[in-house]
Amino acid sequence: MAEKESEDPKLKPRLLVRIGVFIISHSAFVSVVCFTAGILALILLPVLAKNTYVSENALMPGSDNPMFSGHETMEAKRLVKDIMSIKRKSEDAGTEIPRVLAHRIAESGAEVYHHKFHAQKNQFDALDFFSGSSYSSMTQEKHNCNAHGVNSVGIIRAPQGDGKEAIVLVTPYNSTNIQLCEALSLGLAYSIFSLFSRVNWLAKDIIWLAADSRYGEYVSVSAWLKDYHNPVFISSHNLDNDICEFEDNPITEDRTPDIFRRAGTMAAALVLKVADTEKQNGKDTLSIYAEASNGQMPNLDLINVVHYLAVHRQGLRVKVNKILVLFNSSWLKVIGEILEFIGKIAKGLNPKWQFGISAADYVEGTATLASSIYNQALGVPTGSHGAFRDYQVDAITLEISPKLDLSNEARQSEFFLRGGRLIEGVVRSVNNLLEKFHQSFFLYLMTGPSKFVSVGVYMIGFALLIAPLPIVAASLYSEASKQDSTSGAHVPPKSRMWLHAAKTVFLVHLWGTLVSLLPSLIYQLPNRTALTSMLSWVSLSFLTLLALYGVLGSPYSYPSRPLSQNKEWAILKSVMIAFASIGLGTMSIINFATAQIAALLIVPMCLISRPLKLADRDKRFRGLMFAACNIVLLFIGFPPVSFLMLKGWSDGFGNSVGDFWNWAESLWLWNSATYLYLMMIHLPCWVLCIHVLLHP
């Protein structure tokens, strides 16, 4: 062994540090690899999806014989007939239907009351948005006296139960203009309800809410839930309210006055709907909607139980939301075929490796996954079940679409029998439950009615996607400081180096916050349309930015120029990227799907951004490539543009800029965190990228 002793032996740094240094020094390569792997992981999600299974043993779905029989279908049909005749006869169906429902509920021996509510006109209110709904009671004064609806509520007290828990059934119907399918859903719910009033196995109380949805399904359900959970006892005595007192209409002719009754903590809620006939398939179809506000999902077990009973007991076809456009996309099919091929090869090598799925399955899985991600990211609930999730109640909407036209009464029996037995089974399972839903997943994405991707799997793809951000930030910073130490006569202290960049980034984020508050100002403008509001929003934002620069100094105006031009933008970019990664990380906790989509947009945009000026200095082709990519990504990354492109791709082009305003409006009305993310992280990042791009 030849031992050549060098003069100063360099001590090896720690392994972790060495790996860190290695990764940072190869940041470009690592980030490309990570980003590609992240996208690959996202594409592979439908393949990695697992089959759902009922996790909670106590649910025991389908372990009993259904009691729902011909007698109940007769009752359902009777009610449907009554409701339809009311619609035909009287103009005042709005008060007549609740009366009929109340009469029927009382007849079955249950407690009944009418819940009257005011339809609140939603308006953006900054205080309201940031503080939840606590201020809405103050703004309620403005409501229109005539805009009130009447929910009919029936409660069955479990005969031997202790009344601590309740299961809620909801049937929304439009009382002013009731359709056959709504009448059918009322009939279905009533027949189940009357069955429950006779059974002796109930351990939880049953609440049936026939929600008057003339001002929207969500409004009526959430108004009832609000009165259930946060009642206001102090009535204000101003004149305004007295006028709004409900006139004594024939609803309250009964002996019992309308007292708001309650039935304990809610264990689960089912929203029942009957859709119009779907003629394509030979089977009755059940659609499940589960997404609540801000991407919250009910416990997967609730969906599992419904799926199990619908498929294995009642022979229904279960459907979850899909993005239909994706079915025709050829590149998805190609990917699916490649994956199928790889799966086949793997299976040939070892028969135990069965991860391949067929191309058609893949396309379907992706379409479902895309819709699942989209709906969660939007943060807007897909139905009135969303109102329950705000009170930590697991709820889903079940929409049954019969195969045959149900206007013929003879055909209704079979439909009622199936639907009734399904819901009876689900309620019975939930009734069996001793504890609240906690066994199964809360964080998941659906890739099919019986397939899901859990948080443990989809997190990997996201982590790979955002991993480059801190790495690149670190490498930019270390490079900048390295150059600094080698050159430069008057070197400022290291800590001061990024101060200016941090100030700029902070300034832009502050601007983002201001922009998110601007709509409350715009609401004050007279006769505005979506387009004008949008334009005024954009112009106001721009003015605010200029004003901020005017007050606090433009990012390009350096007090002194201690750093070389090259480093200024690098430091700025590094701080911006660090902020972006923190923002994305935070958002992934609040609403994962938003963070996932945002990461796809923002990560390449942030990573690739560099000043246009550098394009000349570099080799000609490479520089131009960079510049072009930069500009394209920046264009796509602008929120309105990306929104319009997505919309155009799914619904066809020809939208105006005003659509973005409407979309943003819907986001803040639903208290979506996506709105906050867009305005406070995405938009500032985009502006900062432009800063870097235009850096002198």
Add this chain to the structure above:
Amino acid sequence: MAFLRLIQFFTLLVLFCLNGSKGDEEFSEELLLRPLPDRKVLAHFHFENKVPSAETHGRHYSLFPKAIYQLVEKFQIREMELSFTQGRWNYETWGGFDPVSSSNAKPPGVELWAIFNVPLDQVDVTWKSLTHALSGLFCASVNFLESTTTYSAPTSGFPPYADNLRYGALPREAVCTENLTPWLKLLPCRDKAGLASLLDRPSIYRGFYHSQRLRLVSTELGIKLEQTLTIVLQPGYKSSSKLLQPSWSISSIFGRKVSGKCALAKTSTIFFALDRALVFELNKLGVKSEKIGVEAASNPAFELSVIPDKVIKEVNSSSSESLSILYGFSLDSSYDILDIGLTWKLPVVWSSPQAPFHATRFLTGSGNERGSIVILLRSTEYSAGVMGGNAAGDGCKLQVVIFQAVPWYVKLYFHTLQVVIDGRLEIVTEVVEKIRVAPSEDRVSLGVMEMVMRLPCSVKTAALTIEFDKGFLHIDDYPPDANQGFDIPSAVISFPDTDTSTYYLEENTTCSSLLLKFQLPGNVTQEKNTVLSYTEVLLVPLATPDFSMPYNVITITCTVFALYFGSLLNVLRRRVGEEERFLKAKAGRKIPLVPLLLNKLLAKLRGRPYEPTKSSSPSSPSSSSKKLILKVILVAGVAVGWHYYYG
């Protein structure tokens, strides 16, 4: 004045009844049947066992259960009540203003209270021993009431109002036949003969309400043991018309018939009761109450299958027109089988008498952080009718006493107490006459609130709200099935101004202990039967950890330990001087990082320590890298092959 005299008369009568049978053990059994407005039937079994004090009678008992006597002796019990209840009493339809409901409507689960004759400092110890004794006696987890976090000592909130009173409730206790069997064993005839033989388990547990109660009163005169079973059943018959009340008979609701009296019982009677409101409605329908009384077996409204032995009418000076009527069927007479049945002929709708306020309690708010408890009192027709006559106009006030004990993990903030009356926020001190508050102590005691309110009779609704924070529990504080949530036991609402006592005019002098109970409260400390009602049990969802967490914690702890010991060993066996020499040797040769890592990996795989390849000639790096690639391909090939053939 006439009324007062009447009461005096009855008191004399009662005293006579009490003293008449001095010096001997006594057992009586009674059953009260009453139709309820919502087509159900109330059955109230009442067994009473009396024994004179040991000084006069001696210590030998032939009827009185020895277990109970020992209990009383050992723990110096002055009064005790234990109830096992399944289901909820429906105060709105089944009534809340009669002796049966105010003393037999109990909260779900187990409720126990006791007053001891011991010095104040020994009360808690005695209570703990008592819970253990009762737990063994009744096959129930009454012993959970031993912990100080489950019982409280109300002084002014719970009706007996005594200093050495302890009160505890277990809302989650499941009630079943295993609790009924020991209860029946205390009866002299068990369920082999007499009225108790009606207790067919499937039919009594199928009902809508089931409450078995045991009450002990011990005085200088002797011990009185009162065992009651209150059940609400749905008659099985489908009545032909929806309007007509269902017809029933004892055999149809219990599935059994009475085969005779318990030979040891002094009296054995079945009562069929029509309450005031029902009689009033019948009168309105044109059926005279005199007629109902005389033609009991068959009158225009209903028909009884057995002719009653006696008809007892209520005596009340205030409202003369509607008085409740009792039909007595004595088992002493020579019936072999008594199957009392009722057939309705006229459709009747009535509503049971209500307590002054109907009380509900619920939680508001959502989330795992905070919330508030609301007790909502809603006035019933009572205050307009009965109390209106009591005091004229606005001066009328009604006293309401609220007792609420809350487990420590629900941390009440008593200063947030708000009283809203008819939508107007009131100043607490103006409405609340007296309040006693004991804040909870973590893992030690309950939070107790006793409150005496004085509400104007004209009040329609009164809402009391108290905010609370939900506590965090230690992992071993969680009970099994913690994800269900945690129970807050029922609050007790009582109305001291009210008196549910009902006086019956009896022709015979045979004293019925059941009717006596209706006239006088069972205990000595109280003067009247006050109306008592319980609110719902509440379920508070608390933040629960993932209970598989301990597993994760163990895993991560083990990992940390492994890392720690590994590095410690590494440090211990490392030779620093040698390492430096080695580093210097390496400094000469620089190998690119990727081949270096690969080499190390290969060395690891081969199980040999890594030796840097000696570079003798400048051409060697390329040859070694070629070798390396070959080796990698070889290993990969072997691995794939192995997997393919054996995997």
